[in-house]
Amino acid sequence: MHDFLRDLPKVELHLHIEGSLEPELMFALAQRNGIDLPYATVQEAKNAYLFSNLQEFLALYFQGMNVLRKEEDFYDLAMDYFKRARGEGVVHIDMHFDPQAHLQRGVPLDVVMSGLLKAKQVAAETLDLTIGLIMAFLRDRPAEEALHVLEQAAPYWKMLDAIGLDSAEQNNPPAKFVDLFNRAKQLGLVRVAHAGEEGPAEYINEALDILDVQRIDHGVRCLESDEVVARLRREQIVLTVCPLSNVSLKVVENLRDHPLPKLLAEGLKVTISSDDPAYFGGGMLSNHMACAEAFGWDKSVFRQLTFNAIDEAFVTNDRREELRARLAAL
Numbered sequence: 001m002h003d004f005l006r007d008l009p010k011v012e013l014h015l016h017i018e019g020s021l022e023p024e025l026m027f028a029l030a031q032r033n034g035i036d037l038p039y040a041t042v043q044e045a046k047n048a049y050l051f052s053n054l055q056e057f058l059a060l061y062f063q064g065m066n067v068l069r070k071e072e073d074f075y076d077l078a079m080d081y082f083k084r085a086r087g088e089g090v091v092h093i094d095m096h097f098d099p100q101a102h103l104q105r106g107v108p109l110d111v112v113m114s115g116l117l118k119a120k121q122v123a124a125e126t127l128d129l130t131i132g133l134i135m136a137f138l139r140d141r142p143a144e145e146a147l148h149v150l151e152q153a154a155p156y157w158k159m160l161d162a163i164g165l166d167s168a169e170q171n172n173p174p175a176k177f178v179d180l181f182n183r184a185k186q187l188g189l190v191r192v193a194h195a196g197e198e199g200p201a202e203y204i205n206e207a208l209d210i211l212d213v214q215r216i217d218h219g220v221r222c223l224e225s226d227e228v229v230a231r232l233r234r235e236q237i238v239l240t241v242c243p244l245s246n247v248s249l250k251v252v253e254n255l256r257d258h259p260l261p262k263l264l265a266e267g268l269k270v271t272i273s274s275d276d277p278a279y280f281g282g283g284m285l286s287n288h289m290a291c292a293e294a295f296g297w298d299k300s301v302f303r304q305l306t307f308n309a310i311d312e313a314f315v316t317n318d319r320r321e322e323l324r325a326r327l328a329a330l
C-alpha cells in the first residue's frame with residue numbers, strides 16, 4: 001500500500017505554506033536573519049508541538065513564522081515544502097498563505113508575493129509540480145482590515161486563484177466577512193473558507209449562503225446536522241479534510257474515531273490534505289498512510305479521493321486532463 005500511495009498522483013487542496021515550516025528551516029532562517037528563538041534545539045521545538053485545540057496551535061504557528069522576513073525566506077519556505085511534497089508523489093498544491101500575519105510584523109506584501117510567486121514558477125519548471133494560490137484572511141482580525149488588505153493586493157489579483165478564510169473559527173462566523181467576500185466575487189475571485197473545523201455545522205451553511213464559497217475547508221462537523229450533510233451531498237461541495245490535523249488539534253480523539261468513513265458513506269465529495277504538515281506529524285503521504293491503517297481502505301477509495309481533488313484543483317483544463325490520465329494509468 002505504501003508504494004501505491006506514494007505513486008498516487010496526489011493533489012493537495014488545503015495547505016498553509018506557513019504551516020509547512022519545519023523546525024530545521026526555522027532555525028536556519030532565524031540564524032540568517034539574526035532572530036532569537038524560544039527554543040534551544042530543533043528537538044525542543046518539536047517537543048512543544050503538542051496542542052489541545054486550534055488556539056494553542058495558532059499561537060505557535062504565528063510565532064514560528066516570525067523568522068520569515070525577506071523574499072528569499074518565503075522562497076525557501078515554499079521550495080522546501082514543494083520538494084518534500086513532490087518526493088511524496090504530490091503533483092499539485094493549492095496553497096493558502098496569510099498576508100495579514102506578515103503585514104502586522106512589518107513584512108510588506110511585495111516581499112511575500114515575490115518569494116511565493118518565484119517558488120511557484122520554479123516548481124512548475126523544475127519539479128513538474130503546479131501550484132494554486134489562495135490569499136487567506138484571518139477571521140479573528142477585523143473585517144475592515146481584511147478588506148483593506150484585499151484592496152492593497154490589487155497588483156496581484158490576477159495571480160490569485162482564490163481567497164480563503166482561516167484562523168480561530170469559534171465566535172468568528174463567516175457572516176463577519178460578507179463585504180470582503182462580496183468584493184472578491186465582484187473581482188471575479190473564487191472563494192473558499194474554513195468552516196466546521198471547530199465551529200458548528202451552521203457555519204458551513206453560512207459560508208455557502210453568505211460567502212458563496214466553492215469549497216469548505218475541513219467541514220467535518222457537518223455531521224452534526226442532517227440538513228447540512230444533505231446539502232453538501234446534493235451540491236457536491238468539496239470538503240478538504242485534514243485527518244492528522246484533526247487529531248493534533250483534538251477535533252477528534254484519535255484517527256480511528258475520525259468521521260472520514262462516515263463522510264464517504266454519506267456520499268460527500270471528500271478529499272485529503274495535510275493543513276500544516278510541519279506541526280501535525282507529516283505531509284500528504286503520512287496522511288494517506290495513516291488513513292489506510294486506521295480505516296483499512298483499499299486502493300479504490302484513495303483513487304476516488306484523488307479523483308475528487310483533481311476535479312476541484314485550481315489548474316488549467318489541460319493540466320486537469322493530464323492528471324486524470326496519470327491517475328487512470330496507475
Ligand SMILES: Nc1ncnc2[nH]cnc12
Pocket residue numbers: 016019054061166167168194197245275276
Ligand atoms: N487548521 C487551521 N485552522 C484554521 N486556521 C488555520 N491556519 C493554519 N492552520 C489552520
Ligand SMILES: [Zn+2]
Pocket residue numbers: 014016166194217275
Ligand atoms: Zn487549514
